[in-house]
Amino acid sequence: MRRLYIVMYDISHPKRLRKVFKIMRGFGDRIQLSVFRAELTPKERIQMMMKINPVIHHNEDQVLMIPIGPAGGEIEKEIEALGRPYEPCPHGAVVV
Amino acid sequence: MNEAESSFPVILSLPDFIPARMLNEFAYCPRLCYLEWAQQEWDDNEWTMDGNFQHRRVDRPSGDLPDADEMEEQAPEAVHARSVMLSAEGCGFIAKMDLIEAEAGAVLPVEYKRGSVPDNPERSWEPERVQLCAQAMILRENGYVCPTGVLYYAQSRQRVEIAITDALAARTLEIARELRCVMQSGETPRPLQDSPKCPGCSLAGICLPDEILHEAAHPNAEAEEDAIRRLYPARDDAAPLYVQDQGAYVGKSNEELVVKLKGTKVADIRFIDLSHVCLYGNVQISTQAIQELLKRSIPLLYFSFGGWFNGICGGMPHKNVELRRRQYRAEYGKESLEIARVLVQNKIQNSRILLRRNSAEGNEDAIEDLRRAEQQAGEAANMESLLGFEGNAARIYFQHFSSMLKPKESDGGLSGFDFTTRNRRPPRDPVNAMLSFAYSLLTKEFAIVLLRVGFDPFMGFYHQPRYGRPALALDMMEPFRPLIADSVVISVINNGVIQSKDFVRSAGAFALKPDARKAFIMTYERRMDSLITHPIFNYRISYRRVLEVQARLLARYLLGELPTPPEFCTR
Numbered sequence: 001m002r003r004l005y006i007v008m009y010d011i012s013h014p015k016r017l018r019k020v021f022k023i024m025r026g027f028g029d030r031i032q033l034s035v036f037r038a039e040l041t042p043k044e045r046i047q048m049m050m051k052i053n054p055v056i057h058h059n060e061d062q063v064l065m066i067p068i069g070p071a072g073g074e075i076e077k078e079i080e081a082l083g084r085p086y087e088p089c090p091h092g093a094v095v096v
Numbered sequence: 097m098n099e100a101e102s103s104f105p106v107i108l109s110l111p112d113f114i115p116a117r118m119l120n121e122f123a124y125c126p127r128l129c130y131l132e133w134a135q136q137e138w139d140d141n142e143w144t145m146d147g148n149f150q151h152r153r154v155d156r157p158s159g160d161l162p163d164a165d166e167m168e169e170q171a172p173e174a175v176h177a178r179s180v181m182l183s184a185e186g187c188g189f190i191a192k193m194d195l196i197e198a199e200a201g202a203v204l205p206v207e208y209k210r211g212s213v214p215d216n217p218e219r220s221w222e223p224e225r226v227q228l229c230a231q232a233m234i235l236r237e238n239g240y241v242c243p244t245g246v247l248y249y250a251q252s253r254q255r256v257e258i259a260i261t262d263a264l265a266a267r268t269l270e271i272a273r274e275l276r277c278v279m280q281s282g283e284t285p286r287p288l289q290d291s292p293k294c295p296g297c298s299l300a301g302i303c304l305p306d307e308i309l310h311e312a313a314h315p316n317a318e319a320e321e322d323a324i325r326r327l328y329p330a331r332d333d334a335a336p337l338y339v340q341d342q343g344a345y346v347g348k349s350n351e352e353l354v355v356k357l358k359g360t361k362v363a364d365i366r367f368i369d370l371s372h373v374c375l376y377g378n379v380q381i382s383t384q385a386i387q388e389l390l391k392r393s394i395p396l397l398y399f400s401f402g403g404w405f406n407g408i409c410g411g412m413p414h415k416n417v418e419l420r421r422r423q424y425r426a427e428y429g430k431e432s433l434e435i436a437r438v439l440v441q442n443k444i445q446n447s448r449i450l451l452r453r454n455s456a457e458g459n460e461d462a463i464e465d466l467r468r469a470e471q472q473a474g475e476a477a478n479m480e481s482l483l484g485f486e487g488n489a490a491r492i493y494f495q496h497f498s499s500m501l502k503p504k505e506s507d508g509g510l511s512g513f514d515f516t517t518r519n520r521r522p523p524r525d526p527v528n529a530m531l532s533f534a535y536s537l538l539t540k541e542f543a544i545v546l547l548r549v550g551f552d553p554f555m556g557f558y559h560q561p562r563y564g565r566p567a568l569a570l571d572m573m574e575p576f577r578p579l580i581a582d583s584v585v586i587s588v589i590n591n592g593v594i595q596s597k598d599f600v601r602s603a604g605a606f607a608l609k610p611d612a613r614k615a616f617i618m619t620y621e622r623r624m625d626s627l628i629t630h631p632i633f634n635y636r637i638s639y640r641r642v643l644e645v646q647a648r649l650l651a652r653y654l655l656g657e658l659p660t661p662p663e664f665c666t667r
Binding site: 001002022023025026027039041042043044046047049050053091092093094095096 | 333
């Protein structure tokens with residue numbers, strides 16, 4: 001039921017940037033500076049928006065959420081990377 | 097009504113005031129109202145979340161609403177009061193009003209809705225009009241002049257004026273009357289039939305409308321394909337975390353749980369990806385981490401190093417008192433034996449099918465014996481004879497259990513996994529060690545599910561309550577022992593995931609080594625997450641979700657909605 005999103009942001013103040021980064025860590029994996037890969041249900045997407053919305057400056061900052069298809073779908077296999085490889089972290093049970 | 101029933105009332109008293117929001121819910125679906133109010137069920141979905149998001153401004157109280165007799169003097173200044181709580185004894189309603197605008201001696205309640213204006217002649221839905229009318233009636237009884245109200249649709253940013261007519265007020269009172277009637281009856285209203293309202297309802301996975309209607313009409317009969325809508329996800333997005341490395345430390349860092357070993361981070365898991373946390377033996381966890389888990393309703397489970405399930409930390413119990421009362425009452429009623437018979441019969445049948453599928457040949461007699469035991473269990477006259485039939489079937493099944501094991505020749509063949517009878521506390525051979533461990537995993541799974549559904553997991557029907565034993569979890573897992581636990585044990589041996597060298601032996605007892613246990617848990621988790629076709633509802637669903645559906649159906653049986661306890665037999 002989750003969808004795969006690429007979330008990227010442009011935050012013009014370092015303090016707010018830090019806050020947004022911390023929030024985003026709770027929803028996805030950072031794949032580049034200010035770019036996250038997030039698998040989210042519709043509910044989690046709204047939870048994320050509710051956390052970020054009060055933190056950002058609505059005239060100076062921007063957060064983009066780009067849905068690219070269902071989580072675990074085919075689209076991710078088509079992502080190409082030049083240079084460092086693109087390696088999404090697998091989900092599932094963790095045993096330590 | 098028998099004696100136990102009359103001295104053990106199950107109906108709770110109705111509060112003095114009906115919230116206007118509940119009138120809305122009742123007009124939308126009486127069952128939804130009952131689940132939310134009487135049984136205190138709640139589950140957010142994208143729509144309710146988005147509703148909160150759209151509501152964020154009006155939920156903050158601000159502005160003052162002057163008293164009714166000061167209204168004249170206030171005018172012509174406009175008044176905006178947000179999040180105002182008012183009640184009225186005459187109509188018996190209470191409401192928290194999103195926004196009240198006042199001008200020229202009259203007040204105007206404004207109710208925020210998340211969507212856009214509906215495309216119908218009234219440009220609004222009846223439940224919303226009824227809710228607004230209840231607000232207007234409260235205002236009027238408090239002395240305000242209130243000829244109209246407004247529904248504000250956040251998405252299309254449009255206001256729709258609703259005249260508070262006598263007809264609307266009469267309709268509102270009629271719905272309130274029906275609502276009181278249903279609440280006082282103590283009977284859960286039936287689900288809506290094939291309604292388009294259900295897929296968008298946040299409680300669909302709790303209400304199980306299609307499943308309940310099917311089971312009430314044709315108990316345990318297989319449904320036609322696509323006849324039953326699966327209105328909840330087929331599998332969970334969140335998965336558990338197991339920490340078994342001794343000396344590990346679990347802490348919280350922002351939105352993640354972090355596991356450290358000797359100061360080095362070994363894992364971090366986002367809270368949104370976490371279903372529950374299992375700690376084995378000497379593992380520490382910080383208060384901050386526990387608080388966050390409690391806040392998010394993520395259960396925290398403690399096991400001994402050897403895998404004995406010690407307890408669960410999960411905050412407040414479920415608020416569904418009605419269900420717990422029925423559960424306790426059922427112990428003295430006929431339900432107890434009926435439930436036990438179904439569980440034992442299903443267990444024997446599932447064992448028989450596992451044996452038939454996995455062993456090569458020569459078990460025909462045993463399979464026939466199991467079939468007979470299955471039938472006897474279904475007709476058992478009392479608990480004692482049922483225990484006898486189950487014990488007999490278990491003996492036959494475990495006698496033939498090793499015929500399903502085909503370890504790799506390189507591992508010394510069967511000799512490493514010599515197994516004749518089931519023994520435990522402590523297990524005296526590798527197969528028994530793995531069976532015990534798998535059963536403890538399954539016990540915790542059901543303990544979590546039963547708590548979530550609102551049961552008391554320590555009060556069972558088949559297993560008698562004993563100190564510290566989650567008897568209802570042990571009851572419920574009976575049919576799933578062969579399907580989940582036993583089949584995991586068979587598959588780790590037959591696929592060579594676990595070999596005879598993976599055990600430590602001390603004082604005649606066997607236990608899995610840490611790395612092997614990790615591999616075992618991963619196989620178990622894959623089994624729980626694998627999709628199967630539900631034998632009754634005929635839709636695809638993961639085993640983990642099946643457990644929850646079974647528990648919810650059992651609750652519905654105890655609440656009198658279903659004629660028989662739910663079955664689960666693999667085909």
